[in-house]
Amino acid sequence: MATINARFDGPIPGENYTSDVKNYPWHRPPEIVDHDEAVEYVLDDISQPEKISMIYTLLETGASVSTIVTIINLLNVSNGKYPIDLSILIAGPIGRFIEIMAKKNDLDPKLGVPEDRIFTPEYFRFISGEMQEDSSDEDETMPETAQDDSEAPNTGLMGTPTGSSEEAAPAGVQSAMLGYSDDEEVTE
């Protein structure tokens, strides 16, 4: 029985032109394209008692302001209220409004915004997974490194080469390893 190759199980080029482009609200022109108008729409919308109480509940349960703004924006964009690029521009005013309303109701909202970070080599090492962020204190890392060195095998094939002459094999053994017999000793 023939199996369908996954590479051919996709849309053919131009297939998108055969479907109705107005199937979804975000395929159609948005209702609001003006910044102030969009902000006003959202502020009026979330000021309704049932919606603002839901926002307070979310904040009390630990949701950040930025998370709530993301939810509101994605909902309105998916309903075709305003375009997604305008939603980014109005995120600030909406977040600020939610923060003010939360403070008014004795809540201490988490903004959920990233803090300014100075990009250091340690930070990039952390990003690449080489070290933990909290290990900025070098005193904590140094003993671990020393311990790792002490645990490393120093004999056998996987042993750490030390380079010291004491561990070098005697001349007789070396010549035997090179295939020379005792009779044909290497002359230096």
Next chain:
Amino acid sequence: MEYRDVVRQSIKRFMAGETPEQLSSLKEEGLKYTPDYFDELEEELLGEKAEKKDDKESEDGDD
């Protein structure tokens, strides 16, 4: 960068009092919902609340 990261950045910038340069030039009369607008709103809403709290505390003190 994901959408929520962009939203976070947008909120952070707005909280710091910044608005996109080109955005304010879209309207001759300027934008209504600026950081200053929300600062005034905060002062208005939270200022009233602070006054009410002060009044309550003074009433309790009189008793």
